Amino acid sequence: MSGTVRTRFAPSPTGFMHVGNLRSALYEYLIARVSGGQFVLRIEDTDQKRQVPGALEAIYATLEQCGLQHDEGPDIGGPYGPYVQSERLEHYRDEAEKLIAGGHAYRCFCTAERLEYLRWQQEGQSFQGYDRHCRDLDPDEAAARAAAGEPCVIRQRMPLEGQTEFVDAVYGRITVDNSELEDQILLKSDGFPTYNFANVVDDHDMHITHVVRGSEYLSSTPKYNLLYEAFGYEIPTYVHLPLILGKDGQKLSKRHGATGFTELVEAGYLPEAILNYLLLLGWSPGDTEEIFSLAEMEQAFTISGLSRSPATFDYGKLLWFNQSWLRGEEPEQFARRCRGALEDALGREATDAELELAGRMLQPRLERLTDIPAQLEWLQELPEDYDLGLFTHKKMKTDAASSRLMLERLRAGLAALESWTEEEIHAFLLAAAKEQGVKNGQVMWPLRIAISGRSVTPGGAVELATLLGRKETLRRIDLSLDRLAGLRS
RNA sequence: GGCCCUAUGGUCAAGCGGUCAAGACGCCGCCCUCUCAAGGCGGAAUCGGGAGUUCGAUUCUCCCUAGGGUCACCA
Numbered sequence: 001m002s003g004t005v006r007t008r009f010a011p012s013p014t015g016f017m018h019v020g021n022l023r024s025a026l027y028e029y030l031i032a033r034v035s036g037g038q039f040v041l042r043i044e045d046t047d048q049k050r051q052v053p054g055a056l057e058a059i060y061a062t063l064e065q066c067g068l069q070h071d072e073g074p075d076i077g078g079p080y081g082p083y084v085q086s087e088r089l090e091h092y093r094d095e096a097e098k099l100i101a102g103g104h105a106y107r108c109f110c111t112a113e114r115l116e117y118l119r120w121q122q123e124g125q126s127f128q129g130y131d132r133h134c135r136d137l138d139p140d141e142a143a144a145r146a147a148a149g150e151p152c153v154i155r156q157r158m159p160l161e162g163q164t165e166f167v168d169a170v171y172g173r174i175t176v177d178n179s180e181l182e183d184q185i186l187l188k189s190d191g192f193p194t195y196n197f198a199n200v201v202d203d204h205d206m207h208i209t210h211v212v213r214g215s216e217y218l219s220s221t222p223k224y225n226l227l228y229e230a231f232g233y234e235i236p237t238y239v240h241l242p243l244i245l246g247k248d249g250q251k252l253s254k255r256h257g258a259t260g261f262t263e264l265v266e267a268g269y270l271p272e273a274i275l276n277y278l279l280l281l282g283w284s285p286g287d288t289e290e291i292f293s294l295a296e297m298e299q300a301f302t303i304s305g306l307s308r309s310p311a312t313f314d315y316g317k318l319l320w321f322n323q324s325w326l327r328g329e330e331p332e333q334f335a336r337r338c339r340g341a342l343e344d345a346l347g348r349e350a351t352d353a354e355l356e357l358a359g360r361m362l363q364p365r366l367e368r369l370t371d372i373p374a375q376l377e378w379l380q381e382l383p384e385d386y387d388l389g390l391f392t393h394k395k396m397k398t399d400a401a402s403s404r405l406m407l408e409r410l411r412a413g414l415a416a417l418e419s420w421t422e423e424e425i426h427a428f429l430l431a432a433a434k435e436q437g438v439k440n441g442q443v444m445w446p447l448r449i450a451i452s453g454r455s456v457t458p459g460g461a462v463e464l465a466t467l468l469g470r471k472e473t474l475r476r477i478d479l480s481l482d483r484l485a486g487l488r489s
Numbered sequence: 490g491g492c493c494c495u496a497u498g499g500u501c502a503a504g505c506g507g508u509c510a511a512g513a514c515g516c517c518g519c520c521c522u523c524u525c526a527a528g529g530c531g532g533a534a535u536c537g538g539g540a541g542u543u544c545g546a547u548u549c550u551c552c553c554u555a556g557g558g559u560c561a562c563c564a
Contacts, residue, residue: 176492215493215495215558318514445523455525
């Protein structure tokens with residue numbers, strides 16, 4: 001066997017792409033990449049009842065958006081296809097027959113009703129599971145019954161005594177008594193393999209060297225090993241991952257908030273930020289680095305950095321990663337993200353200068369992409385009935401009366417400015433403050449309130465006025481002046 | 490309930506016998522400042538409990554406790 005590391009992401013198209021799945025895919029991808037190996041995509045569609053339309057497309061789209069490029073898969077082929085389990089049915093059947101022939105599996109004719117009755121009867125007992133009713137049927141007789149059309153499943157014949165142990169790359173040595181293991185179903189009566197069986201067969205066929213999956217599979221791993229042994233296949237390296245929990249310590253689910261990749265993207269999170277957060281949720285680089293691009297992850301990732309304890313998904317920290325990624329973007333690229341909302345607010349096309357300014361204003365303040373419109377809301381129009389109390393600011397030493405005076409003084413100067421540029425407006429206002437012997441805030445505050453009508457804006461008076469344009473700025477000053485005048489008389 | 494896994498601040502976590510127990514998010518304060526952010530500086534906050542082993546346990550062992558996982562013709 002070659003020493004090339006091969007991992008696979010094997011989702012089943014039964015729903016949206018959960019962040020837990022995505023994190024598994026990321027780790028699988030990284031384990032392969034960090035050692036120059038291959039990352040395989042395999043679709044596990046053995047549950048015909050739970051197929052969800054569109055789920056497959058979502059898987060491809062998510063992988064694509066995240067940059068987790070696979071080397072082999074249903075869409076691009078590869079040497080060990082097909083990569084869709086429903087296209088490999090014959091093969092599983094043959095493999096199951098092999099096991100029967102070797103005495104490692106047997107046909108079981110128990111009905112669903114009988115099994116249900118069994119479960120009901122076993123409630124509270126220590127060993128719950130199949131009672132091995134068909135385990136000792138004569139193989140030839142069983143084969144004949146099956147051939148005659150009697151529905152049956154194929155079960156794995158577990159050893160009744162002894163122990164099975166395996167070494168997991170993150171959890172270490174794990175030992176389980178064989179008496180704990182159920183004679184699990186390998187092939188269902190509809191001819192489809194179960195997940196456990198198809199997994200082993202496919203992982204072997206596809207030369208997967210590292211089986212990476214959630215720790216919920218930890219306790220069923222001994223069954224896998226027994227299967228590998230029954231086949232005489234080499235056992236892969238297991239890498240079990242700690243689970244992701246919600247705020248309440250329960251397994252992360254919809255009720256904790258958005259848990260699907262698509263949902264998060266729609267909520268304004270960047271794929272880079274989501275991936276970055278997921279990377280650190282269960283893995284540590286060992287140093288204090290926190291921001292990782294995919295390329296950087298490919299350099300830094302180590303299996304030994306994986307954590308064993310479950311991690312709580314923290315939306316607050318995800319938000320911080322999102323902000324960090326947003327701030328780190330090239331200003332031009334960030335500005336482009338603002339174009340749509342800016343033009344909506346403006347009601348017309350934006351100039352390059354306006355776009356640049358808007359980007360500069362929002363980039364350090366944005367938490368999510370979806371917040372852009374709200375950040376630009378002040379641009380739309382001056383709220384007609386904003387609270388005049390906003391003019392009163394203790395630290396700035398301003399109030400409605402002083403603001404009125406200030407605005408009256410400022411108005412003419414602004415109207416007379418040679419050009420309406422950020423620099424010029426800025427210079428003018430600073431000069432005005434100096435001239436009047438007041439602090440900058442005493443001219444900036446009233447102006448900002450007068451033209452925005454808001455206590456909080458994504459920028460100061462200068463930026464606001466610049467983006468508003470001279471005409472609109474003066475119009476808003478007049479509007480505010482009118483209201484301020486009405487206060488007195 | 491049986492079995493398996495886990496256990497450092499509210500959260501993610503470094504630590505791998507001797508540390509004043511990193512760092513980050515969040516929180517609080519200060520600075521900067523035309524508001525809010527961003528940025529800078531500082532602060533509060535952690536080894537679940539009990540036995541061992543050892544000169545010395547956060548670190549090793551055992552027990553307890555707590556949390557999680559798993560016991561399907563689902564993956």
